[in-house]
Amino acid sequence: MTRSLLLLGALLGPGVLAAPASPPVAPAPAPAPSLLPHLDVGAPAWKPYLVKPPVLITTRLDSQDGGCGTHASGLLLKQAKALPAGQYVVSFDARTVGGTLTVQYGLNDRTTATADLTGSWRGYQQTFTWDGGAKITPAAVRTENVNRVFQITENVEKNTPWEVRRLSVRRRAANGTLGPNLLPTQDPQAAPWLPYCAAAKLTTTVMFLGRDASADNPRSGVLYSLAPKNLPAGQYRVSFTGRSLSGPMEIVYGLNDGNTRTALLDREWTPFTADFKLAAPKGQGDRVVQLFETGPRNTPWEIRDLRVEKLP
Structure with missing residues (x-):
């Protein structure tokens, strides 16, 4: 039998009796964009849930090398118009995740100072006098710098991760x-x-500190609202990663008071995901997401990677 198959294969030609090729594997679909513009929950766009607790927003930078032909990596922020001449006070807190690191910070490439970071949080502040950039040449360099408001960078090969807030x-x-x-x-x-030169991998974490609305209702938290618009009816997915800094703690999350789940946080980072079906908007239809804690005198808790996606 085997000899017959070999002879048949020789007559028919190579590949005829070969096993069929596996179909190509389709790439996983990209996740839908989050409906949340940012995680700066201390900003006015984020409303209090009963009361807004104090928050600390920290970003970790896992830097990349090779940008601009250097080891430079970091962050910068530009505005639509040139920064007027004058004095500016730049301040921030920073630390490394391990070891030491020297970073450069300021308004732009022509107005900078250095900061020596260690593994402990430390505040940095510097006053800069900015002349408006009229004397910067060539014109392309002037254009690139005069609209900047802030930048912070490192230029060390394979540097340790670092955090700012x-x-x-x-x-x-x-x-x-x-x-x-x-x-x-x-x-x-x-x-x-x-990004400044090479784009660093960024991880933004929000720490909620303890605060009670009242003795009778200790809840506190935040919500994001589209008011005066409403969130359209449909299927939505809320996801985040969270932890408590001192043991088990329950929080509530969801779209609004009628669409919620509970999450039990502990000291280890844990992912949470829930799908919600939103009917025709009414009552709290302007809300996109809300998170709050329910216990009196709660300890700090943290979240990151908070997303709200509209499902097909």
Whole structure:
């Protein structure tokens, strides 16, 4: 029998009796874009759920090498118009995830200072005098720099990961008073933040500190609203990763009060996902997502990778 098959194969030609090729595997579909513009839950776009607890928004940078033909990596923020001449106070907190690292920070490439980071959180502040950039040449370099408001970078090969928080740029008036923070969001994964040379992998974490609405109702949290618009009816998926800093703790998350799940946080980072079917908008139809804790005098808790996706 085997000899007959071999003879038949020789007569028919190579490949005729070969096993059929496996069909190509289709790539996994890309996730739908999140309906949340950023994770700066301390910003005015995010509303309190009863009361908004104090928050700390921290971004970890796992840097990349090779950008601009160097080892440079980091963040920068630009605005639509040139930054006016004047004095600006730049401040932030930073630390490394291990070891030490020197970073450069300031308004742009022509107005910078250095900061030596260690494994402990430390605040950094510097006042810069900006002349408006009229003398920067050539014109292309001037154009690239005059619209920048803030940047922070490193230029070390295979550097340790590092973290930043409490980013601030404020203009100092002639009488010494400081204006509002010129950075529109503390989440560098959102526009108008841009990578400096090579794009670092960014992980933004929100820490919620303890706060009670009242003795009778200890809940506190945040929600994101589209008001005056409503979230269209349909299927939605809410996902995030969370943890508590001191043992088991329950939080509630979902689209609105009628579409929620509970999540039990512990000290280890744990992913949570839930799908919700939203009927015709009514009542709290403007809400996109909400998260809150339910216990009195709660300890800090953290979330990252919070997403809301509309399902097909």
